[in-house]
Amino acid sequence: MTVVDDAPTMNADEASASFEQNKQPIRPARVLLYIFLTVTALVWLVPIIGAIYASFRPFSETVSEGYFSVPNTLTLDNYKNAWEQGDILKKYWNTFLILVPALTLTLFFSSMVAFAASRYSWKFNISLLVLFTAGNLLPQQIIIQPLFQMYNRVPLPEFLSNSGRLNGSTWGLILIHVAFQSGFCTFVLSNYMKLLPKSLNEAARVDGAGVWTLYWQIIMPLTRPALAALATLEFTWIYNDFFWAVVLEQQGADRPITSSLANLGGEFFTDDNLIAAASMYVAAPTLIVYFALQKHFIAGLTLGADKG
Amino acid sequence: MTDATAVLDAATKTKHKVKKSSMFKGRDRTVFTLMVVVPTTLHVLLVWVPTIASIFLSFTDWNGIRFSEMGLVGFENYWQIFTVFEKDFFQALLNNAMLLVFLFVGPTVFGMGLAYLLDKNIRGSRVYQSAFYTPVVLSLAVVGFMWQSVIYSTENGLATEIFGGGEAVDWIGNQEFIFSFAINGGEYGLSKNFLAILVAIAWRHTGYIMVLYLAGLKSVDNSLREAASLDGANEWQAFRRVIFPTLKPINVVIAVITVIEALRAFDIIFVLNKPRKTEVLSILTTNNLLGEGGGNVGRGSAYAAILFLLCLGFVIWYVTNHYKGSQEGAES
Structure with missing residues (x-):
């Protein structure tokens, strides 16, 4: 296309042959x-680059020089302080303990329901x-x-939950993520x-394959x-969850990383550049996943939208 | 006929009837039942049972402690919301409504425009798309903190430096109304701090809309565009009369997403709602659980029931639209 675009001469037929070539006369618009x-x-x-930039500068310098200024000092101090004061490693671990089982179970459960309801026609599938x-x-x-009242009344043994109940436990968060996200999935x-x-169903049946084999070895x-x-x-989405954890996991120390932001701005975090560094800790995993798996990411959104 | 035989019957339903009994053997029947029942039980127990329970609890004065202390009070909670707490309630309702309108006229229109421009054989289109899409992967709570510390910082935020004219500006604290009206002695309107939140939400929402429209535009047949331009239609006419109508399925999805997002909005407002006037319904519901009004299950549930009522129409409309004709269609 670019070769044709740059060609100075073309006859009328060619010009109308493609929409792109019709754009030839309005080059300045391009x-x-x-x-x-x-x-x-x-x-x-700007907000993201600004946050990254600010997170590497001492707050005192931003205050005296302003945001638009050449840095005198670039430092990792904000990251170091946020890491320690925010107990970031523990928060990442909390998130990991929720995210991995929740994600696996969500896909497993919803693929079973989707299989049963879309590959077979029965009384209640729709x-x-x-x-x-x-x-x-x-x-x-x-x-x-x-949900909060329900979780409050389900007892769990001590080794499963610090609170002794479903409320405030990792299990409670995993369960609600699976239940809620399986709708979309x-x-x-x-x-x-x-x-x-x-014909896949038919072929499996002829081969004597059972329901599970059809699901697990053919459809999946x-x-x-x-x-x-x-x-x-x-x-x-599960990583970014803020709401469930804020309400159902009210002990700050056990919160996953995103909702531990609710504790920010209080006693520990006194300056904006420290908050910027803490925000980068929270944002980093999703940004990395997005840039590494961009194709799948966009496909996921449009899959949901495809069949409007 | 039991369900299992119904399944079997349907599964083998072809033009010529096949013998029923040999298809779903005992084990298959158990497996199939488990595959449906386990996930469905979890979903119903944690999503639908609480939804129904919310509606029921909204008619009680329960304090959330003992069931024996629960009394039925009819519409008392609703009455209180509409008469005692009406200032909070109507401002929250208005904020939800303004958020909805804003999402349509701001990010939706702009995102659509960006998608349209990026669909024009742009070199490096991927790079531009990434730039607009990056905020979408951030949680709204992080967006709140990023904007609070970088853009809206009172003394030296970027917005303060650019628009402040050397003065400090309290972007997320200023409750002054930009416009307002009075009803029944209460003043309602768009507060400055809510607008600041709206702008941050728009920053994140635009890329989402852009991606959806880009996918839609990819499926528009190029011959349609050519036909329009041969007929002498200018760009705007071609877009409005030819391209936009073919995007209808995407438009439906975006309408639903936008309405639901506007009713669900919580994170960023919870994070930035320091001095008030930025509450939405979801915040009022949750405040009755966490904050000042903690323990008032009845009133919290009444807010939730109102929220449910508001989104019910859209949910029914979308679901019937989507599954219309599926009953006959799904046959395999």
């Missing part, structure tokens, strides 16, 4: 477009999908009061599995692109 996009993109990155889809659309705050996976050839491998996309997306 330049303006690039300028506009570049400027907007740079403005868009009702089941409606239930999960609608559940995924509810605001979390609708269910929080009864079931919706997306059923849309995907529905499009796999119907074919669903891998959707699972990869969902895993990336759900990683971010």
